[in-house]
Amino acid sequence: MNKPRLSDTGKLSATAPGRGWPVVLQVLPSLVTGGVERGTVDVAGAIVADGGAAIVASAGGPMVHELERVGARHVTLPVDSKNPLVMRRNVGRLAALIEAHGVDLVHARSRAPAWSALAAARRTKRPFITTFHGTYGAGNLLKRRYNAIMTRGDRVIAISEFIADHIRSVYKIDPERIRVIHRGVDLAIYDPQKVSPARLIQLAREWRLPDGAQVVVMPGRLTRWKGQTVFLEALAKLGRDDICAVVLGSDQGRTAYSDELSRLVEKLGLAHVVRFVEQCRDMPAAYMLADVVVSASTDPEGFGRVVTEAQAMGKPVIATDHGGARETVLEGQTGWLVPPGDPAALAEALGRALSLPQMDYRRMSALATATVRRSFDKSAMCAATLAVYREVLAERQPAAG
Numbered sequence: 001m002n003k004p005r006l007s008d009t010g011k012l013s014a015t016a017p018g019r020g021w022p023v024v025l026q027v028l029p030s031l032v033t034g035g036v037e038r039g040t041v042d043v044a045g046a047i048v049a050d051g052g053a054a055i056v057a058s059a060g061g062p063m064v065h066e067l068e069r070v071g072a073r074h075v076t077l078p079v080d081s082k083n084p085l086v087m088r089r090n091v092g093r094l095a096a097l098i099e100a101h102g103v104d105l106v107h108a109r110s111r112a113p114a115w116s117a118l119a120a121a122r123r124t125k126r127p128f129i130t131t132f133h134g135t136y137g138a139g140n141l142l143k144r145r146y147n148a149i150m151t152r153g154d155r156v157i158a159i160s161e162f163i164a165d166h167i168r169s170v171y172k173i174d175p176e177r178i179r180v181i182h183r184g185v186d187l188a189i190y191d192p193q194k195v196s197p198a199r200l201i202q203l204a205r206e207w208r209l210p211d212g213a214q215v216v217v218m219p220g221r222l223t224r225w226k227g228q229t230v231f232l233e234a235l236a237k238l239g240r241d242d243i244c245a246v247v248l249g250s251d252q253g254r255t256a257y258s259d260e261l262s263r264l265v266e267k268l269g270l271a272h273v274v275r276f277v278e279q280c281r282d283m284p285a286a287y288m289l290a291d292v293v294v295s296a297s298t299d300p301e302g303f304g305r306v307v308t309e310a311q312a313m314g315k316p317v318i319a320t321d322h323g324g325a326r327e328t329v330l331e332g333q334t335g336w337l338v339p340p341g342d343p344a345a346l347a348e349a350l351g352r353a354l355s356l357p358q359m360d361y362r363r364m365s366a367l368a369t370a371t372v373r374r375s376f377d378k379s380a381m382c383a384a385t386l387a388v389y390r391e392v393l394a395e396r397q398p399a400a401g
Contacts, residue, residue: 108153220295
C-alpha cells in the first residue's frame with residue numbers, strides 16, 4: 001500500500017502549525033501546470049499568510065517547489081488515478097492524512113480525487129468543498145453521474161457565472177450552496193511596469209521575431225478545442241505578410257495534432273508568418289511582445305486565464321463569444337468577441353485590432369489593465385476562498401452557551 005509521503009521539506013505530524021487558523025487540505029491530480037494548479041498554489045499561500053496551515057495532496061509535479069516556497073506542505077499520493085481500486089485505497093490514505101495533520105477542511109479541485117476525498121472527509125467528519133472548473137463534457141447520464149461529485153461539497157465554488165449557470169441547469173443543486181469566485185491574476189507578476197527591456201529583447205531573439213512586425217500571440221496547449229486550426233485559417237484569410245503569429249503551447253505528447261498543425265501551415269502558405277513555440281518561462285514578457293492576444297477556443301472556457309493575464313499586461317484580446325470570456329472581455333472596449341469556429345470573423349477582428357490608431361490602442365490598453373485590477377485580482381480570489389472556508393467551518397462550530 002502507498003502510504004502518504006511528504007516531500008523532503010516536511011514530516012507528517014499530529015500537531016500541525018498555525019492551529020489558530022484551520023488546517024486546509026487541497027486535493028488535485030498533479031502539480032504540473034495549468035489554472036487549477038495555479039489556483040491551488042495561490043490559495044495555499046494565502047492560507048499560510050493568514051496564519052494557517054496548507055497541505056496539498058497530489059501525484060506531484062514541477063509546481064511542488066512553488067508550493068513549498070509559499071510555506072505549504074505537499075503529500076505525494078496517487079490521486080491522479082481513475083482506477084477504481086486505487087481510488088478506493090486513496091480513501092484510507094486521505095483519511096489517515098486528515099487525522100495525522102489535524103486537517104479541519106478538505107477542498108477537492110478535480111473529479112477523480114474528489115471521489116476519494118469526499119469519502120475520506122465523511123469518514124473523518126470533516127467539511128468538504130469543491131471547485132467546479134469546467135463543464136466536464138456532461139453529454140450522457142453516466143458522465144453526469146461521474147461529474148456530479150463536484151457538486152457534492154458543502155459549498156461548491158464556481159470559477160465564473162457561466163459555470164454557476166451550468167451547475168444549476170445540469171445538476172439541479174441548491175443554488176444557495178454555490179459561490180462564484182473568479183480566477184485571479186497575480187498582479188505582482190503580470191504588471192507591465194515590471195517587464196524590463198532586457199527580458200523583451202531576450203524573448204524576441206528566442207522567438208526570432210522580425211524587426212518592425214506586428215505580433216499576434218495565441219497561448220494555450222495544443223489541443224483541438226483550443227482552436228489553433230481556426231486561428232491558422234483566420235491568418236490565411238487575413239492575408240498579411242507583415243505580421244508574426246506565435247502559436248505558444250505544448251502538444252503534451254499529442255504529436256499527431258501538432259503534426260497536423262504544421263501541415264496546415266504549409267498548406268495555407270503561412271510558414272513565413274507563423275512560429276510554433278512549445279514553452280515560455282516568461283509569460284509577462286510574452287504578452288508584452290504581443291500587439292494582440294488571441295483565445296480561439298471552440299468549446300466554452302470555464303474562465304479563460306489567458307484573456308485576463310493578457311489584459312492585465314495592457315493587451316487587447318480577441319476571444320470567442322461563449323463561456324467565461326463574456327465575463328472578462330468588454331466588447332469593443334478591452335477586446336473583441338467573435339463566434340466560435342469562425343475563421344472569417346476572427347480574421348476581421350484581427351484586422352481591426354492590428355489597424356487601431358495609437359490613441360485608441362492606448363485607451364483600450366489602459367482600460368484592460370484597470371478592469372483586471374478591479375475585478376480579477378489574485379488577492380481578491382484568495383480572500384473570497386478563505387471566506388468560504390470560514391463560512392463552512394462556522395457552521396460546524398457548536399452553539400455558544
